[in-house]
Amino acid sequence: xxxxxxxxxxxxxxxxxxxxxxxxxxxxxxxxxxxxxxxxxxxxxxxxxxxxxxxxxxxxxxxxxxxxxxxxxxxxxxxxxxxxxxxxxxxxxxxxxxxxxxxxxxxxxxxxxxxxxxxxxxxxxxxxxxxxxxxxxxxxxxxxxxxxxxxxxxxxxxxxxxxxxxxxxxxxxxxxxxxxxxxxxxxxxxxxxxxxxxxxxxxxxxxxxxxxxxxxxxxxxxxxxxxxxxxxxxxxxxxxxxxxxxxxxxxxxxxxxxxxxxxxxxxxxxxxxxxxxxxxxxxxxxxxxxxxxxxxxxxxxxxxxxxxxxxxxxxxxxxxxxxxxxxxxxxxxxxxxxxxxxxxxxxxxxxxxxxxxxxxxxxxxxxxxx
Amino acid sequence: xxxxxxxxxxxxxxxxxxxxxxxxxxxxxxxxxxxxxxxxxxxxxxxxxxxxxxxxxxxxxxxxxxxxxxxxxxxxxxxxxxxxxxxxxxxxxxxxxxxxxxxxxxxxxxxxxxxxxxxxxxxxxxxxxxxxxxxxxxxxxxxxxxxxxxxxxxxxxxxxxxxxxxxxxxxxxxxxxxxxxxxxxxxxxxxxxxxxxxxxxxxxxxxxxxxxxxxxxxxxxxxxxxxxxxxxxxxxxxxxxxxxxxxxxxxxxxxxxxxxxxxxxxxxxxxxxxxxxxxxxxxxxxxxxxxxxxxxxxxxxxxxxxxxxxxxxxxxxxxxxxxxxxxxxxxxxxxxxxxxxxxxxxxxxxxxxxxxxxxxxxxxxxxxxx
Numbered sequence: 001x002x003x004x005x006x007x008x009x010x011x012x013x014x015x016x017x018x019x020x021x022x023x024x025x026x027x028x029x030x031x032x033x034x035x036x037x038x039x040x041x042x043x044x045x046x047x048x049x050x051x052x053x054x055x056x057x058x059x060x061x062x063x064x065x066x067x068x069x070x071x072x073x074x075x076x077x078x079x080x081x082x083x084x085x086x087x088x089x090x091x092x093x094x095x096x097x098x099x100x101x102x103x104x105x106x107x108x109x110x111x112x113x114x115x116x117x118x119x120x121x122x123x124x125x126x127x128x129x130x131x132x133x134x135x136x137x138x139x140x141x142x143x144x145x146x147x148x149x150x151x152x153x154x155x156x157x158x159x160x161x162x163x164x165x166x167x168x169x170x171x172x173x174x175x176x177x178x179x180x181x182x183x184x185x186x187x188x189x190x191x192x193x194x195x196x197x198x199x200x201x202x203x204x205x206x207x208x209x210x211x212x213x214x215x216x217x218x219x220x221x222x223x224x225x226x227x228x229x230x231x232x233x234x235x236x237x238x239x240x241x242x243x244x245x246x247x248x249x250x251x252x253x254x255x256x257x258x259x260x261x262x263x264x265x266x267x268x269x270x271x272x273x274x275x276x277x278x279x280x281x282x283x284x285x286x287x288x289x290x291x292x293x294x295x296x297x298x299x300x301x302x303x304x305x306x307x308x309x310x311x312x313x314x315x316x317x318x319x320x321x322x323x324x325x326x327x328x329x330x331x332x333x334x335x336x337x338x339x340x341x342x343x344x345x346x347x348x349x350x351x352x353x354x355x356x357x358x359x360x361x362x363x364x365x366x367x368x369x370x
Numbered sequence: 371x372x373x374x375x376x377x378x379x380x381x382x383x384x385x386x387x388x389x390x391x392x393x394x395x396x397x398x399x400x401x402x403x404x405x406x407x408x409x410x411x412x413x414x415x416x417x418x419x420x421x422x423x424x425x426x427x428x429x430x431x432x433x434x435x436x437x438x439x440x441x442x443x444x445x446x447x448x449x450x451x452x453x454x455x456x457x458x459x460x461x462x463x464x465x466x467x468x469x470x471x472x473x474x475x476x477x478x479x480x481x482x483x484x485x486x487x488x489x490x491x492x493x494x495x496x497x498x499x500x501x502x503x504x505x506x507x508x509x510x511x512x513x514x515x516x517x518x519x520x521x522x523x524x525x526x527x528x529x530x531x532x533x534x535x536x537x538x539x540x541x542x543x544x545x546x547x548x549x550x551x552x553x554x555x556x557x558x559x560x561x562x563x564x565x566x567x568x569x570x571x572x573x574x575x576x577x578x579x580x581x582x583x584x585x586x587x588x589x590x591x592x593x594x595x596x597x598x599x600x601x602x603x604x605x606x607x608x609x610x611x612x613x614x615x616x617x618x619x620x621x622x623x624x625x626x627x628x629x630x631x632x633x634x635x636x637x638x639x640x641x642x643x644x645x646x647x648x649x650x651x652x653x654x655x656x657x658x659x660x661x662x663x664x665x666x667x668x669x670x671x672x673x674x675x676x677x678x679x680x681x682x683x684x685x686x687x688x689x690x691x692x693x694x695x696x697x698x699x700x701x702x703x704x705x706x707x708x709x710x711x712x713x714x715x716x717x718x719x720x721x722x723x724x725x726x727x728x729x730x731x732x733x734x735x736x737x738x739x740x
Contacts, residue, residue, distance in 0.1 A: 005406045006398040014399055014617060025618060026396035028376040029384055029568055031696045036375045063570070064434045064592065067613035071592040099591045192614060198399055200433070200570055200616035219589045221469045222434065222441040243437035244562060246570035247384060248395060249619070326401045 007320075008347070010356050011328035012140050012301055013170070014192035014199050015344040017256065021197045024255035025248050032245040040254050041245065045232065047257035051195075051265065052168075052187060052205045053178035058225065060232045061191070061201040061253055063246050066169045069188025069202030070099055072223040073134075073165050076206070076214050077186060080104030082131040087118040087151075091141035091331045092167055096134050103219070105132075114334065115303070117296040118146035120154050132163045138171035140193075141331040143292040143303035143340065145175065152183030163210055169193060172203060173260050174272045174300035174344055185210040191249075194272065194300055196345025197256040200249045256345075268348075273299045275348040279341060282357040286370065291330075291338050300348065302341045303330070307369040312336045315363055323359045377690075378717070380726050381698035382510050382671055383540070384562035384569050385714035387626065391567045394625035395618050402615040410624050411615065415602065417627035421565075421635065422538075422557060422575045423548035428595065430602045431561070431571040431623055433616050436539045439558025439572030440469055442593040443504075443535050446576070446584050447556060450474030452501040457488040457521075461511035461701045462537050466504050473589070475502075484704065485673070487666040488516035490524050502533045508541035510563075511701040513662040513673035513710065515545065522553030533580055539563060542573060543630050544642045544670035544714055555580040561619075564642065564670055566715025567626040570619045626715075638718075643669045645718040649711060652727040656740065661700075661708050670718065672711045673700070677739040682706045685733055693729045 009016050017025075030037040041060075049059045062068050074096075078084060084105040086096045089112035097107045110126045112119060118135050133155055137148050148166050155162050163185040171177055174194025179187050185207040192199035206214075206225060218224055222243065230240040260268050276299025280290060283304050291303035306312045312329060313336070319325045330338030343352055364370045379386050387395075400407040419429045432438050444466075448454060454475040456466045459482035467477045480496045482489060488505050503525055507518050518536050525532050533555040541547055544564025549557050555577040562569035576584075576595060588594055592613065600610040630638050646669025650660060653674050661673035676682045682699060683706070689695045700708030713722055734740045 004397050005400060005404075007400060007404065009399065009401055011401055011403075013614060014401060017399060022396050022399075026392050027374050029379065029387060029392075030375060030377060031379055031381055031384060032569065033381075034375075034377065034690070034696060064438065065613050065616055068434065068592050071590060075590075095591075102587065102589050102591055190614065198616065198618035199402065199614045200619055217472065219472050220441060220445075221465075221472055222438050244383060244435050244560065244569045246435055246568065246619075248568035249570050249616075320404070326404060 006324060008325045008352065008355060010342050010347060010352060011326045012340045012342050013190065013344060015196060015342060015347045017198055018196035018259045018346050020259045021252045021256035025198065025252040027251060030247055032247050037247055040251055041232070044250055044254040044257065047254065047261060048203050050261060051173050051177065051257060054180045054205050056179070056205045056207050057233060058211060058229055059205040060228070061250055062204045062223065063243065064202055065199050066188065066190025066202050068223065069190070069204050070096060070167065071220065072204060072225070073186045073188050074100045074103050074105070075218045075220045075223050076225045077132060077163060077210060078103035078105045079215060081106060083108060083127055084132045084134060085110060085123060085126045085130040087123050087135040088112060089116060089118055089142065089144060089146070090114055090136065090139035092136045092139060096167070100134070114142050115144060115291050116293045117144050118151065120147070120151050123151065124154055124158065129159055130162055132165055134165040136167040138168070138175060138298050138301065140170045140301060143298045143301045144296050145298050148184060149178065149182040156183045163213065170298070170301055173268060174348070176269055179205055191253055193342070194344045195253065195256050195260070197253050198249070200246060201253055272343065272348040275343040275350065275353055276300060276302060278350060278353045279343060279357065282353065286357070286361055300342060300344045303338050304341065306337050306339060307364065310364065310367050310369045312339065315367065318363050319359055325356065325359055327356065376694060378695045378722065378725060380712050380717060380722060381696045382710045382712050383560065383714060385566060385712060385717045387568055388566040388629045388716050390629045391622045391626035395568065395622040397621060400617055402617050407617055410621055411602070414620055414624040414627065417624065417631060418573050420631060421543050421547065421627060424550045424575050426549070426575045426577050427603060428581060428599055429575040430598070431620055432574045432593065433613065434572055435569050436558065436560025436572050438593065439560070439574050440466060440537065441590065442574060442595070443556045443558050444470045444473050444475070445588045445590045445593050446595045447502060447533060447580060448473035448475045449585060451476060453478060453497055454502045454504060455480060455493060455496045455500040457493050457505040458482060459486060459488055459512065459514060459516070460484055460506065460509035462506045462509060466537070470504070485512050485514060485661050486663045487514050488521065490517070490521050493521065494524055494528065499529055500532055502535055504535040506537040508538070508545060508668050508671065510540045510671060513668045513671045514666050515668050518554060519548065519552040526553045533583065540668065540671055543638060544718070546639055549575055561623055563712070564714045565623065565626050565630070567623050568619070570616060571623055642713065642718040645713040645720065645723055646670060646672060648720060648723045649713060649727070652723065656727070656731055670712060670714045673708050674711065676707055676709060677734065680734065680737050680739045682709065685737065688733050689729055695726065695729055697726065
C-alpha cells in the first residue's frame with residue numbers, strides 16, 4: 001500500500017474531521033432500514049435541531065454535499081414567476097441566483113461589494129413583497145458574516161408572506177445559529193466545515209410555515225421534501241422507503257455532532273472565535289492586510305490579501321508540498337489576490353494557528369515579501 | 371463508547387463493504403482540489419470505465435446515492451414532450467416513470483409481470499421512435515436480470531435517434547456489464563451493492579451520442595452534466611469548481627474498485643454466480659420456492675417466496691436479533707410474500723451462503739414451516 005498523504009486542511013473546507021467522526025465512518029455498516037440505524041438517524045436529526053437552534057420537525061441531513069441543500073431549498077419553494085430577492089455579497093449569493101432561476105424564479109439580485117456584509121435596508125428596498133428572500137450567513141468566498149437575525153426581524157415585521165432562506169454552510173457549528181429566533185424558514189449547510197465531518201451530507205431545516213407553502217411534486221424527485229419527510233419522520237404506515245440513506249456518512253455526522261454537543265455549543269463557538277482572533281491578530285502583526293470588512297469577519301474563515309508581487313499559487317503549492325498544509329485561494333476576481341484560511345471544527349485550535357502563521361511567515365520571507 | 375452492532379448484510383443493499391473500501395473511508399482526508407485527490411478521482415473514473423465496459427469520457431461518480439443517478443439521467447436528457455418508453459418489471463421501472471414525467475416526458479409505460487424479464491419485442495412495439503427507452507438491468511425489487519444487450523441491438527437496428535438508458539444499480543461489478551457493446555447511452559449505478567462500498571455515490575456514464583443531445587441548463591443545477599463535466603474532465607482553463615466532492619466516499623470507491631480489478635472482473639462475476647447458484651440450490655433443497663423466472667434469476671440478489679403461514683417480518687426480526695443477519699423484505703404487493711437475499715461484493719462467498727441457509731433453516735423449523 002502506498003504511503004498515505006496526511007494534510008492539515010486549513011482551506012475553506014473540507015476541514016480535518018473530528019476523530020469521532022472518522023471512527024464512525026469506518027464502523028461496521030448497518031442497513032438503512034435497520035432499527036439500529038433508524039435510531040442513529042433519529043438522533044442525528046435531533047442533534048441537528050439543537051445545532052440549528054430550531055424545533056422544526058423537518059430537520060435532517062440530505063444525501064448530497066452542501067450544494068444539494070441549496071438545490072433542495074429552491075426546488076421545494078419556488079414556483080415559476082415567484083419573486084426571489086437574493087442578497088449577493090460573494091460567490092454563493094451569485095449561485096443562489098442561478099439555482100433559483102432554474103426553477104423559474106423572477107430573481108431580484110441585490111449586489112453588494114464583495115467583502116462587505118448584507119445590507120438589510122438595501123434588501124428590503126429591492127421588492128415590497130417577495131415570495132422568498134435569500135442570503136448567505138457566512139460567505140465562504142469572502143470570509144464575511146451577515147446579520148441574518150436582523151434581516152429576519154425586519155422581514156417579519158413587514159410581511160408574514162415572505163420566506164427567509166439562509167445558506168449556513170460555513171456557519172453551522174462554528175458560530176451562533178438561531179434559526180427559530182431569527183425567523184429563518186429554510187436553512188441548509190454542509191458537513192465538511194465546522195461540523196468536522198467529511199463532505200457528503202447537507203444538513204437541512206424547513207419550517208412549518210415553509211412546509212405549508214411548499215411546492216408539491218417538485219421537479220426533482222430525489223429532493224422532494226414530501227417523500228423525504230415520509231422516510232425521515234415516518235407516518236401512519238411507518239417509514240416509507242425513498243432512497244438508500246448514506247448510512248456511513250450519517251453515522252459519522254451523528255458522531256461529529258455528539259462530540260460538538262459534549263463540548264457544548266457556546267464553548268465550540270468560543271473556541272472558533274478565539275482561534276480566529278489569534279490568527280487575524282497574527283496576520284496583522286505580520287504586516288498582512290485582511291480582506292473582509294472589520295466587524296464582520298468570520299472567525300472560522302479568514303480572508304487575507306496576498307502581498308503585492310507574491311505568486312499566490314506558488315505559496316500555496318509550497319505550503320502543501322513542504323508542510324502538508326492546505327490553505328485556499330480566493331474566488332472570482334480575487335482568485336489570485338486573496339488567501340482563505342479556515343479554522344473549522346477540530347482545526348479551531350491554537351496549534352493550527354501557530355502552524356499556519358509560522359509556515360506562512362517562513363515562506364513569505366523566502367519570497368522576499370516580509 | 372457503546373458496543374458496535376456488527377451485521378452481516380444480506381439484504382438488497384447495502385452489503386458489507388470490502389475491507390479496502392472501509393479503510394479508505396477512514397484514511398486522512400484530502401481537500402477536494404488537492405492534486406493527490408484529483409489523482410484519486412481520475413483513477414476512480416478510469417476504473418469505473420473498466421467496470422462499466424465503456425470508453426465514455428463522461429464517466430464518474432455522482433455525489434448522491436444511486437437514486438441520484440436516475441435523476442441525473444432524466445434531468446439531462448428529457449425535454450418536455452419527449453416520448454420516453456419505460457419497461458416496467460418492478461419498483462425501479464415504476465420509479466423511472468415517475469422521475470421522467472417530472473421532467474415533462476410523455477411516458478409510455480410497458481408493464482410486465484413482476485418476476486419476469488423485459489420483453490424486447492413488447493418494448494419495441496410500444497412506440498416507433500421514442501427519444502429514450504429506459505430499462506432496469508437487474509431489478510432489485512424482483513431479482514430478475516433483463517437482456518440489455520438484446521434491447522440495445524434491436525433499438526440500434528431500428529433508429530439511431532433513440533437513446534438507451536439502463537439502471538445498473540444492482541448489476542455493476544456483480545455481473546457482466548458491457549455498456550459500449552450493448553449500445554447503452556446512459557447508465558447509472560450505486561456503490562452499496564456489488565461494488566462493496568458504503569452507499570453515497572452513484573457511478574454514472576454518458577455516451578458522446580447522449581452528450582450531443584443533452585439538455586443544456588437542466589432544471590437541476592447540482593446535476594448539470596455540463597458543469598459536472600467541467601470539473602471532472604477539466605477544460606482549457608483547468609478544472610472548474612462546481613461543488614465540494616465527497617472526498618472520503620470517492621477514496622473509498624477508488625479502493626473498492628481497486629480490489630475488484632485486482633481480483634479481475636470475470637473472476638468477480640464468476641464468484642457472484644457461484645455464490646448465487648449455491649444459495650438458490652440450497653433454498654430449493656429446503657423446499658422453498660424461488661420467485662424470479664427461471665433462466666432470468668440474478669445471482670447477486672435472490673428472491674424467494676415466504677412459506678405459507680410464516681410471518682415474514684418475524685423471521686427477519688429473529689435473524690437480525692439472533693444472528694445479526696439482515697435479509698430483505700419484498701416490495702409492493704410482495705412485501706410480505708417474498709424475501710430478498712443479497713450476496714453482493716464481499717458477501718458473494720460460500721461462508722455467507724452457509725450462514726444464511728443454516729440460520730433460515732433453523733428459524734423456519736422453529737416456525738413449523740419445514
